[in-house]
Amino acid sequence: MTTYAEAAVENSCLICGxxxxxxxxxxxxxxxxxxxxxxxxxxxxxxxxxTILGESNVGKTVYLGFLLDMxxxxxxxxxxxxxxxxxxxxxxxxxxxxxxxxxxxxxxxxANSWYWAYxxxxxxxxxxxxxxxxxxxxxxxxxxxxxxxxxxFKVIRSLLKLSAGTLLLVDAAMAANGSTQPDFFAVKxxxxxxxxxxxxRDERVQTPTAIVLCKADxxxxxxxHPRRFAQANLxxxxxxxxxxxxxxxxxxxxxxxxxxYATAPGEDYVTPIPLHTALQGVLxxxxxxxxxx
Amino acid sequence: xxxxxxxxxxxxxxxxxxxxxxxQAEPAPAGGVADRPLRDxxxxxQAVFTSVHSQMGEGYRLIAISPGLRPDEKxxxxxxxxxxxxxxxxxxxxxxxxxxAMASGRYCVAYCSxxxxxxxxxxxxRVYTHMVLLTPADFTAFQNNPVRIHALLADLVSRQGPxxxxxxxxxRLGLPVMKPSWGKGCGGFRPPASQAEAEWIxxxxxALQSGRRLVLAGVREPLRxxxxxxxxxxxxxxxxxxxxxxxxxxxxxxMQLVLLPKEDAQxxxxxxxxxxxxxxxxQPAxxxxxxFLPWANLLxxxxxQREVIGPR
Numbered sequence: 068m069t070t071y072a073e074a075a076v077e078n079s080c081l082i083c084g085x086x087x088x089x090x091x092x093x094x095x096x097x098x099x100x101x102x103x104x105x106x107x108x109x110x111x112x113x114x115x116x117x118t119i120l121g122e123s124n125v126g127k128t129v130y131l132g133f134l135l136d137m138x139x140x141x142x143x144x145x146x147x148x149x150x151x152x153x154x155x156x157x158x159x160x161x162x163x164x165x166x167x168x169x170x171x172x173x174x175x176x177x178a179n180s181w182y183w184a185y186x187x188x189x190x191x192x193x194x195x196x197x198x199x200x201x202x203x204x205x206x207x208x209x210x211x212x213x214x215x216x217x218x219x220f221k222v223i224r225s226l227l228k229l230s231a232g233t234l235l236l237v238d239a240a241m242a243a244n245g246s247t248q249p250d251f252f253a254v255k256x257x258x259x260x261x262x263x264x265x266x267x268r269d270e271r272v273q274t275p276t277a278i279v280l281c282k283a284d285x286x287x288x289x290x291x292h293p294r295r296f297a298q299a300n301l302x303x304x305x306x307x308x309x310x311x312x313x314x315x316x317x318x319x320x321x322x323x324x325x326x327x328y329a330t331a332p333g334e335d336y337v338t339p340i341p342l343h344t345a346l347q348g349v350l351x352x353x354x355x356x357x358x359x360x
Numbered sequence: 361x362x363x364x365x366x367x368x369x370x371x372x373x374x375x376x377x378x379x380x381x382x383x384q385a386e387p388a389p390a391g392g393v394a395d396r397p398l399r400d401x402x403x404x405x406q407a408v409f410t411s412v413h414s415q416m417g418e419g420y421r422l423i424a425i426s427p428g429l430r431p432d433e434k435x436x437x438x439x440x441x442x443x444x445x446x447x448x449x450x451x452x453x454x455x456x457x458x459x460x461a462m463a464s465g466r467y468c469v470a471y472c473s474x475x476x477x478x479x480x481x482x483x484x485x486r487v488y489t490h491m492v493l494l495t496p497a498d499f500t501a502f503q504n505n506p507v508r509i510h511a512l513l514a515d516l517v518s519r520q521g522p523x524x525x526x527x528x529x530x531x532r533l534g535l536p537v538m539k540p541s542w543g544k545g546c547g548g549f550r551p552p553a554s555q556a557e558a559e560w561i562x563x564x565x566x567a568l569q570s571g572r573r574l575v576l577a578g579v580r581e582p583l584r585x586x587x588x589x590x591x592x593x594x595x596x597x598x599x600x601x602x603x604x605x606x607x608x609x610x611x612x613x614x615m616q617l618v619l620l621p622k623e624d625a626q627x628x629x630x631x632x633x634x635x636x637x638x639x640x641x642x643q644p645a646x647x648x649x650x651x652f653l654p655w656a657n658l659l660x661x662x663x664x665q666r667e668v669i670g671p672r
Contacts (some may be wrong), residue, residue: 091633170483174444177612177613
């Protein structure tokens with residue numbers, strides 16, 4: 068990994084290590100914002116990267132936006148200080164859209180349009196500690212493309228190699244409806260991480276991995292027993308976690324309190340309208356991951 | 361035709377496609393490609409990159425591919441194709457073009473448009489990209505002119521509509537090669553409106569020939585200007601062009617020439633310190649580089665004499 072000290076001197080990207088010209092604002096190779104390098108250098112310590120993974124339309128942007136908003140509002144005694152205005156963009160985008168009762172737009176596959184959040188987080192309990200967290204909001208399609216053909220998006224591989232913790236979002240509502248798609252995507256994603264670590268048969272991946280069962284308001288039983296839900300509805304994922312990942316926990320989460328559906332004459336689509344938000348289980352997975360760091 | 365510039369000998373584009381593919385263009389005259397006399401049909405691999413929901417996945421990906429596409433070509437297409445909100449214009453009739461030399465040796469020409477609203481209903485339009493992959497020999501049949509191939513794709517999509525179902529194996533596409541009508545002037549596409557516009561065309565050609573990376577903002581009819589710039593280049597140079605028009609600047613697309621309708625703060629941020637030049641059409645064109653100067657002088661002379669590229 069390129070350390071903050073090396074990166075600051077050579078204007079190298081902290082994610083991929085590429086050297087950039089003075090004055091560059093995004094990395095010439097992976098398009099990560101180079102403002103991160105300058106902000107990290109100012110802290111004089113390397114940040115810890117937590118990656119949010121999940122397939123397209125699972126709700127990564129909404130989850131991350133609300134998580135960051137809760138942290139900045141001192142939820143659970145956390146204190147979060149965004150480093151740079153770019154860190155606030157995602158949170159603002161999500162909150163302002165949800166306040167207007169619309170979901171935020173899709174995240175594009177082009178890495179230059181991803182949001183990056185760099186936060187300094189103070190955790191009071193169990194023991195006071197500061198954590199510098201870097202959390203990119205990647206497009207689900209880019210993740211799918213990288214998992215299916217490694218090195219399609221090198222920035223994803225670089226990020227996952229540097230990750231101190233992972234939040235894997237899985238669509239619990241689809242799984243509860245009998246769809247196998249969430250299970251297969253999650254298995255592909257974890258199998259990619261497993262092969263990236265090149266662990267031997269008897270070694271397991273140590274990186275803290277929180278499996279976040281999203282849209283749990285559609286299947287409330289998820290909140291009572293997330294592990295049981297996963298074992299029953301996401302059995303392939305459950306088995307892989309048992310076999311290959313030593314530090315896994317399951318959580319249920321929900322952001323939308325009630326959903327309306329709208330359409331208009333001549334429209335092909337029914338648009339879901341988030342009528343109000345009722346956050347449940349948003350902070351817990353993050354709390355668990357930071358406890359492991 | 362050899363390796364020399366072919367401004368004079370280039371068969372003119374036909375009125376139908378040339379006009380119909382212009383980004384935010386004038387209305388298309390009657391008569392599509394299908395009405396034109398064919399000299400030959402080139403069979404080439406095709407692919408569609410867009411966002412659909414299927415049992416195998418969700419969102420932007422290659423949904424239709426000819427069997428001839430190699431795995432490395434699929435990766436390159438996925439890396440360089442536009443996804444959500446990538447067209448400069450957010451309107452339903454926006455059109456863009458992407459043309460690039462692939463690492464495999466083939467040349468990719470893509471027609472980008474909007475195909476209805478984004479299917480997850482999260483706002484915005486669904487970006488639809490229909491592309492063909494041409495071998496060097498096939499590309500030469502079109503005088504290595506991607507704008508002409510883009511026009512054929514525009515015509516195909518407008519006649520058949522976008523392909524929005526997953527088709528794991530789609531047949532190769534037959535592209536009609538137009539019968540050239542030599543020496544009849546510049547046909548359906550308008551010559552440069554002014555000396556200043558002509559200077560910008562030569563500046564674009566200069567950038568493409570010298571390998572400089574240029575983002576040109578404020579271009580109103582990008583495909584018309586691009587076609588003129590292409591016609592000012594040697595066939596050899598045309599084979600290696602990486603150009604886009606009507607698509608937002610994205611470094612990951614690795615384009616050499618990007619034509620934008622207007623300049624924006626995001627583009628400025630992305631190109632800062634990246635060895636990419638940003639120019640605005642409203643300003644005077646920069647002087648040609650020494651390597652291009654003799655050719656630029658010849659073009660100027662032709663323009664002054666109202667020959668080939670000159671105003672009529």
